[in-house]
Amino acid sequence: MSSWHEFIFMGKHGAYVWSSYLVTFIVLLGLFIGFRIMLRGLKKQVIAEASLKQSEKPKARKLKVSKAEQAN
Amino acid sequence: MAKAWRWFHQLGSPKFLFQKTGQWLPWIWAATLILLVVGLYYSLWASPIEVRQGQKHSVRIMYIHVPSAALSMVAYIAMAIAAIVGLVWKMKVAFAVTRSIAPVGAAMTFLALFTGSVWGKPTWGTWWEWDARMTSELLLLFLYLGFIALHASFSDRSKADKASSILAIVGVINIPIIYFSVKWWNTLHQGYSITEKGALNPAFQTPLFIMLAAMYLLFIALVLMRLRAEIILRNQKSRWVAEWALGTSAKGDKS
Numbered sequence: 626m627s628s629w630h631e632f633i634f635m636g637k638h639g640a641y642v643w644s645s646y647l648v649t650f651i652v653l654l655g656l657f658i659g660f661r662i663m664l665r666g667l668k669k670q671v672i673a674e675a676s677l678k679q680s681e682k683p684k685a686r687k688l689k690v691s692k693a694e695q696a697n
Numbered sequence: 698m699a700k701a702w703r704w705f706h707q708l709g710s711p712k713f714l715f716q717k718t719g720q721w722l723p724w725i726w727a728a729t730l731i732l733l734v735v736g737l738y739y740s741l742w743a744s745p746i747e748v749r750q751g752q753k754h755s756v757r758i759m760y761i762h763v764p765s766a767a768l769s770m771v772a773y774i775a776m777a778i779a780a781i782v783g784l785v786w787k788m789k790v791a792f793a794v795t796r797s798i799a800p801v802g803a804a805m806t807f808l809a810l811f812t813g814s815v816w817g818k819p820t821w822g823t824w825w826e827w828d829a830r831m832t833s834e835l836l837l838l839f840l841y842l843g844f845i846a847l848h849a850s851f852s853d854r855s856k857a858d859k860a861s862s863i864l865a866i867v868g869v870i871n872i873p874i875i876y877f878s879v880k881w882w883n884t885l886h887q888g889y890s891i892t893e894k895g896a897l898n899p900a901f902q903t904p905l906f907i908m909l910a911a912m913y914l915l916f917i918a919l920v921l922m923r924l925r926a927e928i929i930l931r932n933q934k935s936r937w938v939a940e941w942a943l944g945t946s947a948k949g950d951k952s
Contacts, residue, residue, distance in 0.1 A: 626742045635754035636746070638819050645758045645812040646741070649765070652804050653915065660922040667929045671942035688933045690926070 663690055709790050711932045718921045725918045732911035739904035758816040760904050764912035766809035769837060770872050772802035777869045780862035792858035793931055795865055796848060797923040801916055803841035810834055829878035830886035833871060840868040
């Protein structure tokens, strides 16, 4: 690589190279954020349930991932 | 030997695995980021362009295409091994592992197909060709998606685990087909270059090997993140899960 101009345009293949790297970045970041939201969502549900009174507690816990599911 | 088995049994404990992965993840991410920074520096800046085949700068796509394609196959084999462990030894955590690998493996397969297609346009003059390598890799994507869909179609989790594990094991037949496709058939896709001596110029090896290591670590980190959520989902009735959420456990995890 000899110049910033070359770095950005990659000869005539800038669009190909950069779109590959960009899509890879977006997909992997999407997984990272999705999994993070998923675990945090589950944690919140467990906390919400633990704070319920003993009589209001459902017998079996049922966590839902529907909100965090889009990145599954 | 006894020690090794104890370790294996401990990993079978969801609580132990959840705690350990919580401790490992920051280190894995740190190593991943360091390797990624160095790898991207080499693959986007400090490596030469390809002239022999006339790829020019588009050779840089290879540095993400090859790792994601390799991982798409390795991940599937890992998923199938976990499925066998789950079915044979009735190890519940192994099923959680299969379910955690599937989405990340599917993403890697998609990226291999996408980057390959984007590379193919300037180099071969076509986005897509129904040749053996590409078709079998596309089938791999459908196997991953099929695994996820099949798992989601059962309301009973243990049935879902068993059915989707069988799909994972049967689907392994596709892996040698992908791997050997460039040898068995005349494909537009090029043959082996990493494992064949002299096929890959050393100047291209540095960025490729660093990116391979970075992507392997990134893959492991993502699978572990998904696995931690899966463990909580599957052990929601356990006392330690409530303790973890409320931050009262002795070895607390921040995430």
